[in-house]
Amino acid sequence: MGGKVIAKDSLGEFVSKLSERYRIFGPRKKGTEWIFDEVRSAEEMDLRYSTTILPPRKFFIPTSERIFSFKMDGGVEEPEERDGPSLIFGIHSCDLNALLLLDMVFLEGEFPSPSYARRRERTALVALTCIDPSENCFCESMGTGPSPAGGYDVLLTDLGREYLAESGSRRGEEMLALAKGRAVTAADLEGKAKAIECAKSKFKKKVDLKGIDELFLRNLDNPVWKRLGEKDLACGICVNSCPTCFCFDVRDQLDFPMVGGVRYKEWDACVLLEFSQVALGGNFRRDRAARIRQFIGHNLGWGGASQFREFKGRAKCVGCGRCIRYCPAGIDLTEVVKELRGI
Amino acid sequence: MAKPKLAVVKMTGCAGCQMEVLRIEDKLLDLVGAVDVAYFYMATSANRHGPYDVALVEGSVSTPRELRELKELRERTKLLIALGDCACSGCLPSIVNWVPPQESAKVYERFLEIHSKKESFQRVYPLSAHVRVDLELRGCPPHRDAILEALKGALLGIKPFLREHPVCVECKLKENVCLLVCEGRPCMGPVTAAGCGAACPSNGRVCEGCYGPMSDANASSLAEILAKRCGLSREDLIGKFRKYAGLTPAFSKEASGGI
Amino acid sequence: MRLENPYLAEECAVKRVKRQTPDVYTYTISYPRGSNRLRMPFRPGQFIMVSIPGIGEAPFSFSAWDDGKGIFDTTIRTVGNVTSALMKRGEGQRVWVRGPYGRGWPMEEAKGKDVLIVAGGIGMAPLRPVIELVAKNRRSYGGLEILYGARTPNDLLFADEFESWKGIPDADLLLTVDSVPKGIEWDHGVGVVTTLFDRMRTEPNDSIVMTCGPEIMMKFVVKGLLAMGFQPKDLYLSLERRMKCGIAQCGHCQIGPKFVCRDGPVFPYSELRGLPDLLV
Known part of the structure; x- marks a missing residue:
């Protein structure tokens, strides 16, 4: 596939051209953090962002989504799809x-x-090589960045004064x-390789994936979970901040006069008590220890087991670091792996 | 089929929960169409005595008269719903349980002459301390959507969907900046039941915990975090956990200073 | 290509409601004429998602299936919003049904082998079609032995069918209850279902075990049978987990790397051993 080198001061023009065809969603500053939000120009975006509060999955699996509406006396109506093409600008490799x-x-x-298929289809992705990983990032370990x-x-890829596109x-x-730009040269590709090498030297967190599915299944009773x-x-x-967690409730x-209503999905979370509750209050993950083990195990342990058909042997975790960044209790899954390995 | 009879009754509280029932506004007429509002002092002058199919009871029990009325109401009511924190967990009126009378006397100059004080119990408890409660609608006040959910559930004879998970869920789904983690402010969100739509954090204010403990509140861990990250003193923490639901088992230890 | 919304269900009619125990009812549900489900292959042990609009949706297993006619039974305990509404609305009501989903009982693997069924309480419901299938294809299977336990004699499901089960050639039915209330005649065993192991004749070799009941019961069933020499791969369990989609997406039913809705609900014990959040 082809490429171009775009001067940084031409990026605005590129974005404005794109905005004629797409609704653009890019990283925008919100307080101390960033969110993916609709933008109308390049100036509204902060491409030096570290990570966003919610991952881009919110565009493909909305936090709450109508499956269909119904009338009590019969009749079902599926939601109409009206949205045109959209574009996520500046999505990092992990996401x-x-x-x-x-x-x-x-x-x-x-x-x-x-609905997921439709949204994936109509959404273009402009990715951004991460040149400044945050202190919580470990995508390199996960092979995702x-x-x-x-x-x-x-x-x-940010080459200093220009972007390699x-x-x-x-x-x-x-x-x-x-886009307005010049042809790509060997030096530009070398610049990209250097930027990646430089980024790699900045990672502070690592996960050793060797035999990790076995590690988790062997350590189901490790005292670390109780702690x-x-x-x-x-x-x-x-x-909720995880880019690959997909669980939802239905x-x-x-509506009030009770002649009709909606069936809807909403994001759900395995760490919540209600998540695994069955009839008569039975619960197979009643303890918080079992639930945090499920979250971390699914992300790094059995989520990566070759028998786990979902991800074809890959780990669910992409190393974005959000769960570490936003955990009020300071739980860090990379540290948990070290503890399980006895390091 | 006759329309179910609804009563909205007040014990010791600020009447804010009843106000919230009135705030259902756009659905109020539908509500009046679906139920027979038999008793609602704040909304009608044509009040009738029971029996009732559904009673929404606001406030905690602080006087012998209220206790008598509550017991009578229970006998005349099929589905008794505690409306709001005072009714569910004691809330502000129950703070008196921790305060020695001398302390109150410092605030109220002629303390002994305050009529209600002379007539009232030394301790103030939620409805469930005295009678069977079929459903608790928490919050100070409960969200109008939860009130509607509860009434729909009552009409259909099903258990309504009420959020038992923490405020953090609603807050994160709104993509708010975490006040606790990002700004180091003492937010009660992680231990507080949702249902408010993360109203306070969405407006840049920390959660005060007005819905009481969520289904699996880890109060001791949050107390430690608030002390460490936000520098809260022992007294600060007592205040935080005592304010709305200090009587609940999930908060009682932290509400009484961790003893 | 237009993908079909997998949550759309078919409107079916509840033809008959039969009381089994004070809180367990069997609902006979019929697909509409012309439904493409009529020719749908059905395997005992699979489940369907049944819903009542406005109330909600829940997974139920089949307790019978009439091949080609699109009529099935589901036998369920009244415990939640959906089951209570089903019970209250009774015969003639319309319900939404989608499915069947999941992996059922190993009817192919069991061919030519002895079949041992161990059920507890409501756990007999998904095993009843196994009994019917074995009876119908009697020569394809070896001996059939049914061990069935419940809290009291009143909690045994399908009691009016016990005689016909006993009449199946080369079949045994052993019953036990935890306790017998006063005034009830009972000339079978008293004790948990594993107490029947002493009296059963099924041997570990060339046999397939199918068990369903409370997970704690299955734990002791598995333990007891392994001690008697049965192989983990021959012990099949049907698990209950929270399910909101039935199609391996909502995540609620995960057990380690498995989705109970897709990889189960029936699993050989050899696939479950060593996984988290299990009692067995």
Whole structure:
């Protein structure tokens, strides 16, 4: 696929050209943090962001989503799809890889999700090589960064005064045709490689994946879980900020005169007590220890087990660091792995 | 089929929960269409005595008269719903349980002459301390959507969906900046039941804990975090946990200073 | 290509409601005429998602299936919003049904082998079609032995069918209850279901065990049978977990790397051993 080198002061023009075709969502500052939000120009974005509060999965699996509406006396109506093409600008490698993992759950199973498929289809992705990983990042360990190997339409890499823009799809080619820039040289590609090397030298956290599924299954009774359960607030922040957590609840909501209502999905979290509750109050993960073990185990342990069909042997975790950044109790899954290994 | 008879009754509280029932506004007419509002002092002058199918009871029990009325109401009511924190967990009126009379006397100059004080119990408890409560709608006040959910549940004969998970869930789904983690402010969100839509944190204010403990509140861990991260003193922590639900088992230890 | 919304269900009719115990009812549900489910292959042990609009949706197993006619039974305890509403609305009501989903009992693997069924309480419901299938294809299977336990004689499901089960050639039915209330005649065993192991004739070799009941019961069933020489791969358990989608997406039913809705609900013990959040 082709590429271009775009001067930083031409980026605004590129974005404005793109905005004629797409609704653009990019990283925007919110207080001390960042969120992916609708933007109208390059100036509204902060491409030096570290990570966003919610991951980009919110665009593909909305936090709350109507499955259908119904009338009590019969009749079902599926939500209408009105949204046009949209574009996520500046998605980091970890979050992009997270979408590729979610694809395995919602597109590649026996019952693909039509709404997810539609949103993936109509959403272009402009990825960004991460040149300044945060103190909580460990995508390199997970093989998901700092620069993505694919899955993007366009990949931008900051080369100092310019961006190297590489296309990864036909849609990406069309997008790049809108950009003003010069041809890519060998020096630019070398610049990208150097930027990646430099980024790699900045990682402070690591996870050793060797035999990790076995490590978790062998350590189901390790005292570390009990200790974590005492600290854990079961607040759900780790799950809701995770880019690959896909669990949801399904509920019915009646409108008041009770002639009809909606069946809807809402994000759910395995660390919450109600998540595993069955009839008559039975619960197979009543203890917080079992629930935090499920979250961490699913992300790093059995989530990566070769028998786990969802992710074809890959770990669910992409190393974005959000669950570490936002945990009020200071629980750090990379430290948990070290403890399990007795390090 | 006759419309179910609804009563809205007040014990010791600020009447804010009843106000919230009135605030259902756009659905109020539908509500009046679906139920027979038999007793609602704040909304109608045509009040009738029971029996009732559903009673929403606001406030905690602080006088012998209230206790008598509550017991009578229970006998005349099929589904008794505690409306709001005072009714569910004691809330502000129950703070008196921790305060020696001398302390109150410092605030109220002619303390002994305050009528209600002479007539009232030394300790103030929620409804469930005295009668069977079928459903608790927590919050100070409960969210109007939860009140509607409860009434729909009553009409359909099903258990309504009330959020038992923490405020953090609603807060994070709104993509608020975490006041506790990012700004080091003493937020009660992680131990407090949701249902308010993270109202306070969405407006830049910490959660005060007005919905009381969530289903699996880890109060001791949060107390430690608030002390360490936000520098809260022992007294600060007592105040935080005592304010709305200090009588609940989940908060009682922290509300009484960790003893 | 337009993908179908997997949550859309078919409207079915509840033809008959039969009381089994004070809180367990069997609902006979019929698909509408012309439904493509009529020709749907059905395997005992699979489940369906049943819903009542406005109330909610819940997973239920089949307790019978009439091949080609699109009529099935589900036998359920009244415990939650959906089951209470089903019970109250009774015969003639409309319900939404989607499925069947999941991996059922190992009817193929069991061919030519002895079949041992160990059920506890409501756990007999998904095993009843196994008994019917074995009876119908009697020569494909070896001996059939049914061990069934419940809290009291009143909690035994399908009691009116026990005689016909006993009449199946080369079949035994052993019963036990935890306790017998005063005034009830009972000339079978008293004690947990594993106390029946002493009296059973099924041997570990060339046999398949199918068990369903409270997980704590299955724990002791598995323990007891392993001690008698049964192999982990021959012990099949049906598990209950919270399920909101039935199609391996909502995540509620996960046990380590397994989704109970897709990889189960029936599992050989050899696949469950060593996984988290299990009693067995």
